Amino acid sequence: MLNYQELEETLSRLDSVDAVRVVAEGERVAEVHVLAAASKPPKQVVRDVQSLAMARYGTNIDRRVISVVQLAAQAMAVQAESRPRLVKIFDEADGARTTVHVTLSWQSGEHTGSSLGPVVGSARLRLVGEATIDALDQIFLNLPPLVLDSIGIATVGMRRIAIAVVLGGTTQDNELAVGSALAGEDESEAAVRAVLDALNRRLPTLSE
Numbered sequence: 001m002l003n004y005q006e007l008e009e010t011l012s013r014l015d016s017v018d019a020v021r022v023v024a025e026g027e028r029v030a031e032v033h034v035l036a037a038a039s040k041p042p043k044q045v046v047r048d049v050q051s052l053a054m055a056r057y058g059t060n061i062d063r064r065v066i067s068v069v070q071l072a073a074q075a076m077a078v079q080a081e082s083r084p085r086l087v088k089i090f091d092e093a094d095g096a097r098t099t100v101h102v103t104l105s106w107q108s109g110e111h112t113g114s115s116l117g118p119v120v121g122s123a124r125l126r127l128v129g130e131a132t133i134d135a136l137d138q139i140f141l142n143l144p145p146l147v148l149d150s151i152g153i154a155t156v157g158m159r160r161i162a163i164a165v166v167l168g169g170t171t172q173d174n175e176l177a178v179g180s181a182l183a184g185e186d187e188s189e190a191a192v193r194a195v196l197d198a199l200n201r202r203l204p205t206l207s208e
Helices: 004-011 042-057 073-081 121-139 187-199
Strands: 017-025 028-037 066-071 085-094 097-106 109-118 146-156 159-169 174-182
Touching (some): 121 159, 159 187
């Protein structure tokens, strides 16, 4: 059975696409609402959505159920600024333990989250991911509990990718979100960006 949440997250990574909402009726995709920049014609955005859904999931989405709303470049820039962004990552070592701090900027302020753990390489990315979630908790005070399920570096083709899996919601209705980011020389920075990629598009609805 098609995972519609995963389909949304995949489609939202298309070039020029900023957000996607999929409405399902049973096992059928009934509506697809796309928020996109004005850099591509709407018909091309529709074709991109259809092609990716077919290539990745084998799902044929009728073009008539896909609606595209485009914002001017200035409006898209304002929306992008409304998302938390990484400022810095720093550590405070204390013997065999360390506290990792992650500072995020949002609107006109900066917020720093922290996570305490052992000074071992295998724990580094998890501490960074947990500190990122802690910073988000300070920014969005109404967020339900968020838990870092897993985080790591994977090799996809010739590239190394940071992948983060985050659980959020109530104990009765947890939602799983997956984010990724290219891992260059700084794996910790990639870990932060992967967590943000998993949550950025969901933060407005999660914090309501």
